[in-house]
Amino acid sequence: MTMLDFDLDAMPLGDLKKLQTQVNTAIKTYEDRHRKAAIAELEAKAAEMGFTLSDLTGAQTGRKAKVNPPKYRNTEDLTQTWSGRGRQPAWIKDALARDESLDQFLINK
Known part of the structure; x- marks a missing residue:
């Protein structure tokens, strides 16, 4: 060339x-x-x-899904968590409707 x-x-x-x-x-x-x-x-x-x-x-091929660690945990059902991103789960909506503070569900206070 x-x-x-x-x-x-x-x-x-x-x-x-x-x-x-x-x-x-x-x-x-x-x-x-x-x-x-x-x-x-x-x-x-x-x-x-x-x-x-x-x-x-040890790498994943293709597009990696970004995983956000849970920030909030349901105190009545410890298997339910929420990262604080995206749509609020029903248990968060229900608690906020009862005038409960989101801070009470924080995993790391």
């Missing part, structure tokens, strides 16, 4: 910016292709030895 000769000084600004965008995209896709090829090679080697790549690294 040969290096293309460009007279960058003679190019209009619009063409330079377009070229810059194309180069940035080419670099990113190059890195992505090589990263995927490396992962595929490592997965194949791990499979050859009877493992998955996640078995060896």
Whole structure:
């Protein structure tokens, strides 16, 4: 492969910016292709030895679900917890309707 000769000084600004965008995209896709090829090679080697790549690294493959630790616990049923994010569970709604404080359900006070 040969290096293309460009007279960058003679190019209009619009063409330079377009070229810059194309180069940035080419670099990113190059890195992505090589990263995927490396992962595929490592997965194949791990499979050859009877493992998955996640078995060896302890990492989960694919998208990881972010887990929020529980912040509140139902004092009447200790198996019910809530992280404080998302929709309030019924036991929290019921307690708040009875004018109880959310603080009384905190796990770490």
